[in-house]
Amino acid sequence: MEKRDKNISAMSTPAIGEAGKTGDWRDMKPVIDHSKCIPSVKKRAACYLCWLYCPEGVIKTGIPVEIDMDYCKGCGVCAEECPAKAITMINEGDDNG
């Protein structure tokens, strides 16, 4: 238990998923085509514009790039901004898109 200042009566503690699993909000989901994605093709850290522009911060910069689907709200900014057009938005539940 974190030490608390006795003068503070109401203090919130930080936690991931404050609004629950916000992945539930999605109607479209992003799917990465790794044969086009620049870090996967070049096999080194590069581009990462999806990470840069993700309003949620749910994209992980690695090789390959990964999206945390538990919290991705499905806004589609990554698909719009991807310079290689490697990300497409498909309907939720449509898995072989």
Added chain:
Amino acid sequence: MPENIFKVNEEEYMLPGNRACQGCGLSLAYRYALKALREDTILTIPASCLTVLHGLYPTTSVTIPCLNCTFASTAASAAGLVAGLTATGKTNTTVVAFAGDGGTYDIGIQALSGAAERGTDFIFVCYDNEGYMNTGTQRSSATPMGALTTTTPILTKEQNKKDMLKIMEAHDIAYIATTSPAYPLDLYDKFVKAKRIRGTRYMQIHVPCPPGWGYPPRDTVKIARLAIETGVFVLFEVENGKFRFTGRSKSLAEKGNRLPLINYIERQDRFKKMSVEQLSRFQKFIDNKWHEYIKKAEA
């Protein structure tokens, strides 16, 4: 691809799973603002979209300490925090007030003007989404002419946007900067710079709002970029009274190749009732503003 991307602080201070809308421009800007401000920062925020993003008691989605204050007292509470930190000898901590355009242009202006006049050592950030978006898109004095809001539902707003930046410039403060989430690295750099400067610092971020402005969430970055390209919003810095263009606005000022305003207007539902006459008045308003800025940059 910008190589500087690898120099950005990797730590996320705004945790995923928060209450911001899909494709929120504020949440994108806030992510980078916090990355730049890092630890050793205290935030103070009034009632705004940002309070919603911060979440409900007893959990919060932001790992930096934050004080929730009343609407009119943002800058006053920041001044109080600065005084408290000075009294306890914690002078390395930066106090940052983060208010929306309602909390800056309308309701918070008195406290902000007071704090700027006293030269309080803090950063005041206005994230400008051009209306009271948290309560359902009401008109504010930052709403541009021709926009539909729930309080100007038929005739659209008839007045031009208030020039808050000029008001802050008149206070003769240490640093003024404008940024946009379309250029996160520019935003990051400006916040890093602001943290290093002492005295009153004022930053303005132009954040698109998908539900309030009426465009699909995926276009957030595109709309923010178009605002810069058309010259609706200008990226600049004023440091010790010296004005200079920065980033994309700098090359627009040099080449004079701003896009016509219609490119920005046509993508947003809030401008659907704008008349042709209003459009040309808006274009003239922007042209005059640019003329003024270019003169200032040359001086």
